[in-house]
Amino acid sequence: MANASGGGTIQLHEFAREFTLKIYTPGYGDWAVLGHSGNVEATFRCLATLCNPGDSILVEEWTFPSVLATAKPMGLKPVSVKMDGQGMTAADLERVLSTWNENLQGKRPHVMYTVPIGQNPTGAQMGAKRKLAIYDICVRYDIIIIEDDPYYFLQEGAYVPKALRPAKIQSQSEDVDDPEGFIKSLAPSYPKFDYQGRVIRLDSFSKIIAPGSRMGWFTCNPVFAERLDRLGETTTQAPSGFSQAIIIQLVAKQWGMKKFIRWLQDLRGEYTSRRDFIIDTIHELFDVLPSSGTSGESFPESLPSMIAYIKESTISESKDSKVVMNRKTPLFTFIPPTSGMFLWIKFHVGQYTILKPGETLTEHIFINLVKEGLLIAPGTLFSVNELESGEAFGRIAFSNGSREQLLEGLKVLERVMRKYTSGII
Amino acid sequence: MANASGGGTIQLHEFAREFTLKIYTPGYGDWAVLGHSGNVEATFRCLATLCNPGDSILVEEWTFPSVLATAKPMGLKPVSVKMDGQGMTAADLERVLSTWNENLQGKRPHVMYTVPIGQNPTGAQMGAKRKLAIYDICVRYDIIIIEDDPYYFLQEGAYVPKALRPAKIQSQSEDVDDPEGFIKSLAPSYPKFDYQGRVIRLDSFSKIIAPGSRMGWFTCNPVFAERLDRLGETTTQAPSGFSQAIIIQLVAKQWGMKKFIRWLQDLRGEYTSRRDFIIDTIHELFDVLPSSGTSGESFPESLPSMIAYIKESTISESKDSKVVMNRKTPLFTFIPPTSGMFLWIKFHVGQYTILKPGETLTEHIFINLVKEGLLIAPGTLFSVNELESGEAFGRIAFSNGSREQLLEGLKVLERVMRKYTSGII
Structure with missing residues (x-):
């Protein structure tokens, strides 16, 4: 596993690596992690690094407003892909790309921004099969995937009407002390299927530890990490030292991985409720x-x-x-x-x-x-x-x-x- | 005093306003403050907001490397102004601007980046007279001044040879409990002379409270503040909540303004030593x-x-x-x-x-x-x-x-x- 030189303390990077390996299990070996100052800042850095003015970028037809506000002053044109209950559909992505006319539409997009879990605003959640299908299309059309995934651990599952629910709740509480079972129950993230290093995953502490902590990390190939780090050097440099000290002390030192995962499991329980x-x-x-x-x-x-x-x-x-x-x-x-x-x-x-x-x-x-x-x-x-x-x-x-x-x-x-x-x- | 809507808590903005009014005494009434994530991030935001690719920007002939690294990928061309022991000279600034040939050199610069106190790397310090002369030139040529001033409180004064020094040290320690005298002893900052709202002053806590806090504030006119805030919304949003909570609790609540200024005075003493x-x-x-x-x-x-x-x-x-x-x-x-x-x-x-x-x-x-x-x-x-x-x-x-x-x-x-x-x- 490679690592970029900047973007945070060794402790943050060690934690991010261990966590990523345990939860997201990337599909290739030499992936890197790099601290960032929250997923909005991270998205900005990805778009500024990967795109040129006039480029089109692929997004869900309903998407996080901030990415639209980021893209516009950069001269980027968001191109919408239709959604269903699992978010972006593979069929419409294929349609958009296969029917792309460079004479009429300009250069074919080579970057996608997506929120595949707890999609903002629709609450859609993308499963493994869909992700694999979309990843395969991205391989064919050489698309870089920016996976903005702050809600990953809030996977509440299908709504069960109140009258039918008690049994379900009981079965959930049974596996509270089974972190491995919890991890297995989660829909996989794009890096799991990423054998070409074309995914930049964005993790954030804002939805799982404290809003406004302005801290998270990129998981991506080391070439991208180095470039993202360079832009970080002339903007945010690294997440706040106070954020790093407090959060890493809490999750890595005071709790440790097992208790942190238990915390995430409880968090999912609270959001489900x-x-x-x-x-x-x-x-x-x-x-x-x-x-x-x-x-x-x-x-x-x-x-x-x-x-x-x-x-x-x-x-x-x-x-x-x-x-x-x-x-x-x-x-x-x-x-x-x-x-x-x-x-x-x-x-x-x-x-x-x-x-x-x-x-x-x-x-x-x-x-x-x-x-x-x-x-x-x-x-x-x-x-x-x-x-x-x-x-x-x-x-x-x-x-x-x-x-x-x-x-x-x-x-x-x-x-x-x-x-x-x-x-x- | 106007204020921008985002970029930090009310407490940060209240503190920044009170401090700015007390120390820097801006020359006009409706200036605004806006939190940022450190002066490097702030400089990036100023340049991204004020400049277009191909623009030239004025800088000291020796300058902070980060601004060169920020400017280059934006397509900005740094133009150097000669320095003396007070930093940038008014004479050379006048020369650069008055002899500017738009046919040969492109559009005349309209933005200046300067570190007037504890200049990085030369350690030069600019006094009131020079600042006023440079400000007047900026009025004539319509130049926006980005004043990156993290070392403002490290005004050590002229070096006095060791043999001659004891008396000097004694006289310094005499006014340790005289915050007003300390404030008066400091070279003024550009906002003091700014009657047109053409200065964006950058303050940072990194050199006076803790490095890596990634927190400071802009002082500028409300139109600029609003635009800088908009770019903040799609990048850093606000300084880390942990940084804000800890630093503002310390300087505004626990210490209060008088003790904080005393701290800054001691800090100057330590750096002088x-x-x-x-x-x-x-x-x-x-x-x-x-x-x-x-x-x-x-x-x-x-x-x-x-x-x-x-x-x-x-x-x-x-x-x-x-x-x-x-x-x-x-x-x-x-x-x-x-x-x-x-x-x-x-x-x-x-x-x-x-x-x-x-x-x-x-x-x-x-x-x-x-x-x-x-x-x-x-x-x-x-x-x-x-x-x-x-x-x-x-x-x-x-x-x-x-x-x-x-x-x-x-x-x-x-x-x-x-x-x-x-x-x-």
């Missing part, structure tokens, strides 16, 4: 039915989308004839997330309201939710392409807040959706 | 005489340069006829630094040795010093322009190491210089 809580609560506040067909391209066929309606049992209390009339029309669609910290929803309430000229449905919903006290991330932030008028998406974070606050937030959602159906907003 | 120690030691190990004329453009007329020779009193012990013969020829020239942590020296030993083809005198000296155990920074690192063959400079840091180690290092310097004069290397 939060995911379950918000999906359970949506079922309590709305009537939720599986989608019979597809519900828009952003909601895939491979995982069942759920559609939320006004709760039938509350209709009789309603004196509003419009609400009664609209009780069978969908409010929003969602897929219970299988990883990460976000619930992604598609709103269908545009039919109940008339937008002002220039106003978008996303803004309209966003503002009405904020007025009632719920702040969501408007879907437009995450969209590589222009949305069609009347389309609206939103991202709800369940990473923060008490159960009471999450409940309160979802009650706001219910109240505002009901207002739409009554035609008063 | 170190500077005195190495210059005293050079006087002990060498015969040191003031230069009668000028000793090369890098050593100014406005401060007396000192020339070091083989110590006459050791010659009688020498059995080497060449050393005896060469005892009146200069070994190196230096100016006792008045601020910062570096001693800059120009070597004259090229006359005693024959270089291999392709070898530079700088390399030759560097390697011979390293062999004996002294690591200096080779002058070529800091040079904007190509050195003439036979020219060699070096930077000696006195920031680190015990007095014993500093003494040992200077003894190596003496031994190696003597070897040159004896013709054996």
Whole structure:
């Protein structure tokens, strides 16, 4: 295993190497690790190192807004690849690349940015088979993969309805002292399939130790690591010495690998419980039915989308004839997330309201939710392409807040959706 | 006072505002502060924000290597301005700008990068009059000044020979409890003269609290601050939360402003003592005489340069006829630094040795010093322009190491210089 010269202390690099070897098991021998100042800084360094102005880069059709904001001033053009419940589809990636016309579209992309686990914003999670298929396409078209993977350990698995869950919880708690079983239960990361050194994996401590620690590491081939280190020398140099001292002392010295992995396992448990809580609560506040067909391209066929309606049992209390009339029309669609910290929803309430000229449905919903006290991330932030008028998406974070606050937030959602159906907003 | 939205906690920004107002007293009202991840990162952000590929930027003829390494991949062309004992000269700046030929040289520079106090590598310190003259030129030619000033508090003052010093030390220790007197004793920073908002001042905690803290702040006009913050959002976001928590807790909460300034005063005292120690030691190990004329453009007329020779009193012990013969020829020239942590020296030993083809005198000296155990920074690192063959400079840091180690290092310097004069290397 090679190592770059800078980018952090020996202790950080030793820890990163040991952890990467144990958890991600890269598919080749001479991979390197290099400290960075958080995955946003790391993504910037990858794009600045690998791309030239005018280049196109491949991204999921819904993606982390920061990568779009990073790419634009560099003169890079994000090219979206369609998604399903596992994130980016191999079929659409193949389509984009095989039909690429350099005369019309400029140079074919040679870099991909992807968030394969707990995808931001959709919460999609990519399994081994899909990753292998995408990796193979990247080999054929010579694409470098930037795997931004801060949510890797928040793999919550499929949502199980509350009534069916106790047995499941019991079986989960049984393997709490089985770190090897936990590691095996995780979807593999791209480096596992990387036999050509074309993956740059980005790890971060921000989602697993403390937000704002501005510290993580690259795992990639030593040639890339050396170049990334050179750019680091004229920008961040290394993660903060305080971050390094505190985090490495905690995870490597005080805890050690076994306890740290146990911590990650508990963290997954906590996020699973939060995911379950918000999906359970949506079922309590709305009537939720599986989608019979597809519900828009952003909601895939491979995982069942759920559609939320006004709760039938509350209709009789309603004196509003419009609400009664609209009780069978969908409010929003969602897929219970299988990883990460976000619930992604598609709103269908545009039919109940008339937008002002220039106003978008996303803004309209966003503002009405904020007025009632719920702040969501408007879907437009995450969209590589222009949305069609009347389309609206939103991202709800369940990473923060008490159960009471999450409940309160979802009650706001219910109240505002009901207002739409009554035609008063 | 306006403030940017990101780049750190409210506590960091409050502290930075209070400190800036107290120490640097900017010349206009609506200046902003913004946290950054160290002055190297901050310089990168300034250049990336203010410059386009192909632009020329003004720098001192000897400058911090990192800014050269930052500028080059951005396609920026550093243009050197001649220096004297106060750093960049106003006369040469005026010459560079007034004789600029856009047909031959491309667009006239609109950005200057300068280290005005404890200049790296020369240790030069710029006073109020020079700064005002340079600022006025920048007004006329519309130049933005990036003031990289991490050594601001290490203003050691003129070197006083050991025999004359006790009284001076006593008078210094008398005002240890006079923070206002200490502040008044410091050369002003560019923002004091900045009535147009054309200065971006970079403060860092790395030289005054802990190296590697990767934390400091910009002081500049709010329009620049907003733009610098936008680039921060897609790179470092904010300094490490751990750095912010620890440093601000220490300086703002535990110490408070008065004790922090006292700390800075003590720090100046420690660096003054170190500077005195190495210059005293050079006087002990060498015969040191003031230069009668000028000793090369890098050593100014406005401060007396000192020339070091083989110590006459050791010659009688020498059995080497060449050393005896060469005892009146200069070994190196230096100016006792008045601020910062570096001693800059120009070597004259090229006359005693024959270089291999392709070898530079700088390399030759560097390697011979390293062999004996002294690591200096080779002058070529800091040079904007190509050195003439036979020219060699070096930077000696006195920031680190015990007095014993500093003494040992200077003894190596003496031994190696003597070897040159004896013709054996």
